[in-house]
Amino acid sequence: MTLTATRTRWLQDNGVYVAVVALLLFNVLFTSNFLTMGNFRTQLIQAAPVLIVALGMALVIGTEGVDLSVGAVMALAAALIPLYLGYGPLPAILIALAVGLAAGGFNGFLVARVGIQPIVATLALLVAGRGLALVIANGQLVQLHDPAFLALGTDDFLGLPISVLVAGVLAILVAGLVNRTTFGRQLVAVGGNRRAAHLAGLPVSRVLIGVYAITGVLAAVAGVLATSRLAASDPADIGLLMELSAITAVVVGGTPLTGGKVRVLGTVMGVVLMQLVRATLIKHNLPDSIAQMIQAAIIVAAVYVARERR
């Protein structure tokens, strides 16, 4: 292998880390008030729900699928919270997570058993899910006052915001799932070559249903945390376009859309990168319009660099 090829390859694998480091350096040097705890807190809290959803998305994309319904599942979870908060925060949260599990399991069933393409199978829930959430909530934003529930979104534990801790723990769990368990190995095999995995006797359907179910639960977790932070259940707005942010972070982090590979740390870095880009642009007073166009350029550049080797 020539030197240039090695270097290109290295960049393909590590581009997202290079970009994150470069952007951090830039901010430390040129952005006032960047190195403050307050700023870090804000950035982390904003990034937490995206990361939680992106972790599930990375798993689905690893199976050569995609889940467009995650934003709608967040809205569903949000809509359920005020209905059951009267029984206490824990039952309300558990019901929201159970519905996320059911929604994800349903997606997985459609993909694995009925054989519908992931993009269409999950599109149906994207279209119906938010509508259903709005029907449940009567189209209304509901203010929440339960202090224990709101603590989730506002309080700290061990010096870190709870939502950030949850995101961090989930990232470690997902990384463990992918790299250390049979399920993880099966997942990668199913994504790499489903037919071969099937012939090798792997439980392809079970793996697929499991992956979509996990993604549904994670989306519900993100919905619960976002609701708690807002101190309101807002099914019309919560998780809007989340599917696109999550897919972007996963792909920018180096997980190929063609499946067969899941990069959990890359996904974390992808979320961090997109968050940093937005923060940098805002802090330098660039308007939203330019920020969006730059994000678009970064997505294309990242995917171009990391595009599948033939």
Add this chain to the structure above:
Amino acid sequence: MTTTLASTRTKVLQRQGAAVALVVMVAVAWLVFPRFGSLDNVRDLALQGSFLAVIAIGMTFVIITGGIDLSVGSLYALGGVLAAYGSQWGFFTALLLPLAVCGLIGVINGLLIARTSMAPFIVTLASLLFARGLLLVITDEGATTYQIAPDSAFVELGRGTVLGFGYPVFIALVLALLGGLLLNRTNFGQNVFATGGAEQSAVLMGVPVARTKVLVYAMSGTLSGLAGALTAAYLQSGVTVIGVGTELDAISVVVIGGTLLTGGAGTVLGTMIGVGLRTVIQNIINQIGTLDSNFQSVVSGVFLLIVVVLQRILRR
């Protein structure tokens, strides 16, 4: 050739399932809601459906090549704003500016998809963001809404009627006819099917796969821009907030119309039937009145699901 009755029936259901559903829906609505069949309501329905139809025709071509275009909703909004912005320099600027800009973005989508191995999903996702950004730049971060002068000839394009039916209805019908002919009667149409059917073999057979891809994305972009321009003409202003989620509406109606997301098969007629179904469902829900309008998306989602599950089961 011996075909059993059952398999013929299956085939009819598979090919014409959406059409059968449309006929049933229309019949039920006609009987249940006295206002449904009124000429006014039919004219409204046709107009409402025409904007989505223009976008969905382009999407049909893209999906038949095995691709997807997520940027159409943004380009639809951008086209509307550009048309309203351009209307201050007359009719042709108002019409050509959105077609040119949205078409160009479509060409760039196509070039990136055809010349690099980047997934259409990601490329058009980026242009979804890019087009919204561009729209915000033109409208001063959404603060400016460009109005079209009421006496402008361009307004006529959206407001004018023949027999009470708006011009956009006829434009959509003509485009659907042209799209159908293009797909089924020309070399380009053959190339579109070949590209989506089996890309590797198409390349080996000398089909200009790259050029075909660039052309379908260019078409999709241009048509989205046109739909935006027509909407702006109808509303007499460029509305910045429209088009969010339109890409998913367009994909749904194409899929409901029987075009396979795996590529290689599909029809423009099916897409038009899909648009009809969606518009009628929407109208029925409005007619029920007491029903929460949010049910509209629930019903659409469930319907999409039923159609794709049926397609899948019948294909076995």
